[in-house]
Amino acid sequence: MQLKDKTAIVTGSASGIGKEIAIVFAREGAKVAIADLDKKAADATAKEIDPTGKRAVGVAMDVANEEQVDAGTAMVIKTFGTLDVLVSNAGIQIVAPVVDFEFAKWKRLLAIHLDGAFLTTRAALRQMYKQKSGSIIYMGSVHSKEASKLKAPYVAAKHALLGLARVVAKEGAEYGVRANVICPGFVRTPLVDKQIPEQAKALGITEQQVIDNVMLKDTVDHQFTTVEDVAETALFLAGFNSNALTGQSIIVSHGWFME
Numbered sequence: 001m002q003l004k005d006k007t008a009i010v011t012g013s014a015s016g017i018g019k020e021i022a023i024v025f026a027r028e029g030a031k032v033a034i035a036d037l038d039k040k041a042a043d044a045t046a047k048e049i050d051p052t053g054k055r056a057v058g059v060a061m062d063v064a065n066e067e068q069v070d071a072g073t074a075m076v077i078k079t080f081g082t083l084d085v086l087v088s089n090a091g092i093q094i095v096a097p098v099v100d101f102e103f104a105k106w107k108r109l110l111a112i113h114l115d116g117a118f119l120t121t122r123a124a125l126r127q128m129y130k131q132k133s134g135s136i137i138y139m140g141s142v143h144s145k146e147a148s149k150l151k152a153p154y155v156a157a158k159h160a161l162l163g164l165a166r167v168v169a170k171e172g173a174e175y176g177v178r179a180n181v182i183c184p185g186f187v188r189t190p191l192v193d194k195q196i197p198e199q200a201k202a203l204g205i206t207e208q209q210v211i212d213n214v215m216l217k218d219t220v221d222h223q224f225t226t227v228e229d230v231a232e233t234a235l236f237l238a239g240f241n242s243n244a245l246t247g248q249s250i251i252v253s254h255g256w257f258m259e
């Protein structure tokens with residue numbers, strides 16, 4: 001077991017990629033907090049992982065809300081005693097061309113992806129610095145490296161996470177805290193399923209064309225990345241034992257983007 005007796009907060013883990021990360025971390029012996037806006041779904045995921053409630057708990061948390069992040073993190077530390085891993089994963093997608101993008105939607109997306117990453121990091125570091133160890137994993141995207149039409153705030157936020165991770169890697173090193181970014185290609189989660197018809201409408205093409213010509217066009221094998229692929233990468237980063245692997249980004253995208 002790679003995470004025996006470790007503790008983790010995974011944000012946005014009531015669904016999709018985050019949920020699979022929480023499942024894999026628990027399989028590897030970690031105690032996991034399912035921190036999500038949707039408390040009912042978070043509780044259901046926690047129950048699915050551990051019906052006794054000892055190794056998995058649901059936490060109501062809007063990652064863009066300072067009080068909720070600080071209170072939720074404090075509650076998890078009180079419950080589990082330590083905090084070894086933070087996966088800053090919660091996110092949304094809103095698609096529209098820049099020329100039509102509503103300012104309120106731009107701000108909401110940036111608040112969840114960027115304010116959320118900052119607030120959860122700050123809350124986690126306060127504990128990790130005391131422990132002198134920790135691993136912070138940001139859920140970036142191929143859109144941390146590459147751009148697509150219709151996704152201005154998402155691409156901007158995902159690029160920014162690389163910068164945040166590098167600063168945290170530099171500041172955290174003396175406390176044994178590492179920070180890295182996972183950059184997945186398209187994964188069939190509710191977030192992606194919602195945008196297929198939206199992109200088809202905005203681009204004037206069919207949904208199948210969105211999959212073939214937009215989402216999978218540049219992969220080496222025309223395959224979606226899976227939640228399992230991303231969760232195994234998160235496990236690797238969470239369990240890595242030294243500062244040798246910090247300030248990095250790992251692209252998991254069937255070769256869509258190579259560097």
Ligand SMILES: NC(=O)c1ccc[n+]([C@@H]2O[C@H](COP(=O)([O-])OP(=O)(O)OC[C@H]3O[C@@H](n4cnc5c(N)ncnc54)[C@H](O)[C@@H]3O)[C@@H](O)[C@H]2O)c1
Nearest residue numbers: 012015016017036037062063089090091141186187189191
């Ligand atoms: N699906 C993909 O193709 C893909 C690719 C690259 C990166 N990502 C990133 O992976 C992360 C997870 O995406 P997913 O595809 O699993 O999406 P998802 O919609 O399946 O899950 C997102 C979860 O985040 C939660 N959430 C939303 N806003 C929140 C907030 N303010 N506070 C707390 N929780 C909140 C939702 O309730 C949901 O449970 C996101 O950061 C996304 O940008 C996804």
